Amino acid sequence: MHTKPTPDSQISLFFKSYTIKACSIFILVSFLVGAPSQANAGFFDFLTGATDAKTANADDNNTDNTNDFGTDDSSLGNSQNLHLLESSMNPDVKNVNDCTNVDMDDGALVPSTCDMGIGLENSSNGEMRVYEVQAGDTLSEVAMQFDVSMNTIKWENNLSSNTLKVGQKLNILPTTGVKHIVKKGDTIEKIAAKYDADAEDIKVFNGLSGNSSLKQGDILYVPNGVIKAVVVVEKPSSIKRPIVDNSTPVVSGYYMKPTVGPITSPYGSRRRAFHYGVDIGAARGTPVAAAADGVVIETLDSCREGRSSCGGRYGNYIVIAHNNGTTTRYAHLSRVMIGVGEQVAQGQRIGSTGNTGHSTGPHLHFQIEKSNGKTIRPVF
Structure with a gap:
């Protein structure tokens, strides 16, 4: 025997059915609208955050594409595609501008207009x-x-x-x-x-x-x-x-600066280390000239970049003997243009700067030695 529903029970069933349908529609709409912006959020987060996400996206679209550095990021696209900033202290030597077009002008070095790399040798840690x-x-x-x-x-x-x-x-x-x-x-x-x-x-x-x-x-x-x-x-x-x-050769005025560029690492002592010459910052390919008249007594041109121990850490180098009893060394070269036994004149081009041997950037290591092995502070 079936009991006829009362008016009150019919109203209650109507509201329950309506509430379930309304909730289902709300959940479906919220999912379709909010899911793309809240793909990584939880279930309740996207329900409550869909409106916020739409507002945030609208705000983003109304801003310009200029970043904190004053440059336009519109071409960068998704943040996952951003390139990491690279330290300028350790440049990619492959991206350093060549200066092969820099040459000698009537025996004088022409100042470089190329980007200039800097390199410093690391010395011993002070242990026997x-x-x-x-x-x-x-x-x-x-x-x-x-x-x-x-x-x-x-x-x-x-x-x-x-x-x-x-x-x-x-x-x-x-x-x-x-x-x-x-x-x-x-x-x-x-x-x-x-x-x-x-x-x-x-x-x-x-x-x-x-x-x-x-x-x-x-x-x-x-x-x-x-x-x-x-x-x-x-x-x-x-x-x-x-x-x-204990004779000391005259140094001042005898040698010319062998290449253009600033002194990036001076001659002298550091704690538990000693720099036997000077480093002159210059882009790869910058001309290197003989600092004084002399005879070439030693060269090495087989070192490739990346082999830090090659040439006793000097990389490709040239050694010239001079009439005052000293020798000069030109290290980390990319190109050696003279051979052993050749006579060279002061200012004559002998090679090009590079980044071979134990070097962290293109430069010239220039060193002066006396016959007893003692090095001298270069004075140009």
């Missing part, structure tokens, strides 16, 4: 190293490998000749120069005078302040220091007296 001689090693190759002079190795290991033996252990100093064990009465100034070195370089390299006191037995590294040669000559009285060979 021990190297075991391998078959085929020569003293010059070992010295080049560790970026020190041959005399530095000979002095530290008491070598009387350049001959090495397989298996021989060599102490390698962290810098070209000498090791000094502090004795009673020593001062930085006395040590500097003994080894023809710079007192400030000794302080900086060894991390000493102006009021640092030396202790007997302390080990100091003397950057660019030399053990002065003692020559014994006969006198009529038959008394032998030592003569110190």
Whole structure:
């Protein structure tokens, strides 16, 4: 037996049915409108945020395309396609402008108008190293490998000749120069005078302040220091007296600046490091000229960019011997234009700047050495 619905129950059923239909329609419409803008939001988020999303999109469309840097981002599209900003301190060397069109004009270097890269060498960390001689090693190759002079190795290991033996252990100093064990009465100034070195370089390299006191037995590294040669000559009285060979060639005015560009890394000592020359910032391909008249005694042109140890970290380089007893080195070249044995004149083009060897950007490393291996601060 069926009971006839009362008017009140009919009204209740009507409202329940209407409410369910209305909610279903609202959910469907909200999903269609709000889902694209809230694809990553939760269920309740898109229900409540659809209107906000539409408002936000409208606001975005009404703004211009200028970013914080004052440039137009309209061509960038989706933010997922934005290019990361790259540090200017480590430029992509492949994007550095070539300066192959820069040339010599009547023997003079023409200033470059190209973008200029900057590179700095990283030096030793200040620690003594021990190297075991391998078959085929020569003293010059070992010295080049560790970026020190041959005399530095000979002095530290008491070598009387350049001959090495397989298996021989060599102490390698962290810098070209000498090791000094502090004795009673020593001062930085006395040590500097003994080894023809710079007192400030000794302080900086060894991390000493102006009021640092030396202790007997302390080990100091003397950057660019030399053990002065003692020559014994006969006198009529038959008394032998030592003569110190400490001649220094005239530097000022003798050398010209070998390429155009600013000095990006000067000569001298850093803490636990020493820069033996100067770095001149110049774009790849900038002409390099001989700093003085001389004869080419060494070249290397087989290094490719990216091989940091090639050429003893110098990369492609040229070494020229001069009449005043010094040699000049031109390193990190992209092109070597002369060969061993050739006579060169001051200002003559010999190569092009590059980024070979241990280098972080196109530049020229220029270095002057005396015959005893001591480097000299370049003065142009």
